[in-house]
Amino acid sequence: xxxxxxxxxxxxxxxxxxxxxxxxxxxxxxxxxxxxxxxxxxxxxxxxxxxxxxxxxxxxxxxxxxxxxxxxxxxxxxxxxxxxxxxxxxxxxxxxxxxxxxxxxxxxxxxxxxxxxxxxxxxxxxxxxxxxxxxxxxxxxxxxxxxxxxxxxxxxxxxxxxxxxxxxxxxxxxxxxxxxxxxxxxxxxxxxxxxxxxxxxxxxxxxxxxxxxxxxxxxxxxxxxxxxxxxxxxxxxxxxxxxxxxxxxxxxxxxxxxxxxxxxxxxxxxxxxxxxxxxxxxxxxxxxxxxxxxxxxxxxxxxxxxxxxxxxxxxxxxxxxxxxxxxxxxxxxxxxxxxxxxxxxxxxxxxxxxxxxxxxxxxxxxxxxxx
Ligand SMILES: [Fe+2]
Numbered sequence: 001x002x003x004x005x006x007x008x009x010x011x012x013x014x015x016x017x018x019x020x021x022x023x024x025x026x027x028x029x030x031x032x033x034x035x036x037x038x039x040x041x042x043x044x045x046x047x048x049x050x051x052x053x054x055x056x057x058x059x060x061x062x063x064x065x066x067x068x069x070x071x072x073x074x075x076x077x078x079x080x081x082x083x084x085x086x087x088x089x090x091x092x093x094x095x096x097x098x099x100x101x102x103x104x105x106x107x108x109x110x111x112x113x114x115x116x117x118x119x120x121x122x123x124x125x126x127x128x129x130x131x132x133x134x135x136x137x138x139x140x141x142x143x144x145x146x147x148x149x150x151x152x153x154x155x156x157x158x159x160x161x162x163x164x165x166x167x168x169x170x171x172x173x174x175x176x177x178x179x180x181x182x183x184x185x186x187x188x189x190x191x192x193x194x195x196x197x198x199x200x201x202x203x204x205x206x207x208x209x210x211x212x213x214x215x216x217x218x219x220x221x222x223x224x225x226x227x228x229x230x231x232x233x234x235x236x237x238x239x240x241x242x243x244x245x246x247x248x249x250x251x252x253x254x255x256x257x258x259x260x261x262x263x264x265x266x267x268x269x270x271x272x273x274x275x276x277x278x279x280x281x282x283x284x285x286x287x288x289x290x291x292x293x294x295x296x297x298x299x300x301x302x303x304x305x306x307x308x309x310x311x312x313x314x315x316x317x318x319x320x321x322x323x324x325x326x327x328x329x330x331x332x333x334x335x336x337x338x339x340x341x342x343x344x345x346x347x348x349x350x351x352x353x354x355x356x357x358x359x360x361x362x363x364x365x366x367x368x369x370x371x
Pocket of ligand 1: 125126
């Protein structure tokens with residue numbers, strides 16, 4: 001997995017040169033062009049590649065066959081975003097994680113996908129290194145090195161030089177600019193609050209015990225202050241489409257398991273930032289998430305009348321017995337192995353549409369997310 005990176009500095013230089021040439025023969029106000037160049041330069045990695053479709057998935061046991069990846073290849077996505085639990089390497093020994101990644105790298109299904117399209121990745125708990133772990137996981141720095149080496153980050157990639165693995169890419173090689181933000185929901189996350197015997201009902205009348213309750217401490221954080229500051233700048237990057245990738249689900253109703261709903265103030269903060277960004281420059285924005293071992297689409301009401309969509313695709317090999325309650329669900333659940341695909345700016349179609357494909361090649365969900 002060696003990918004091509006170009007740093008912001010190079011990009012900024014190119015923009016300055018191109019802008020200068022442009023000003024000499026065009027009448028578009030300087031300030032507008034300069035502002036666009038400046039905001040683009042805030043993206044961590046700029047890639048000259050046209051992106052019209054983005055596939056995504058999560059929760060892969062490295063030693064297992066992954067036929068849903070072959071289904072994905074047939075759809076010819078321009079990108080594939082690994083949303084976490086990309087391996088199951090739960091451990092207090094870093095060599096266990098390394099071996100899990102080696103196994104994934106040797107998996108022929110993975111290799112075919114890697115040859116077919118560009119891969120991006122963030123992590124969730126099991127590839128971070130421990131079930132439901134947050135900022136206190138003791139191997140987080142070593143785990144980060146293993147992660148970045150496996151996913152082929154350049155030696156000078158911005159996320160190698162700061163804490164955590166959050167990053168962003170701006171694909172500007174075609175008629176539309178696509179901005180992909182990968183969040184890190186592990187490195188900075190405060191401890192979860194254990195639930196005191198709350199019983200909930202899921203699909204098919206399954207009852208289950210909630211693991212966690214929503215945080216009541218107003219200072220508790222999921223992303224941490226550095227990542228929030230960075231994210232605010234990212235939301236000002238001018239693009240035609242924005243995708244925010246989070247390992248855990250953003251837009252679901254609280255269900256007693258891990259999700260943003262355990263940090264209601266952080267969820268509100270995100271909605272506030274999205275509304276501010278929308279006021280500055282409206283940009284079609286959707287979340288893609290994983291983790292739960294089934295697929296669904298959720299819609300949450302944002303501020304200023306915005307609808308915020310969260311498309312969950314999980315798992316590549318994992319399955320679960322039931323889907324939890326989710327009053328925000330508008331499509332799914334799909335309980336079989338699955339991947340998601342977003343189509344961006346398809347002529348004559350919705351601006352953003354989402355699909356969920358299963359491992360037998362069936363299109364299980366097709367939904368216009370943004371008209
Ligand atoms: Fe997970």
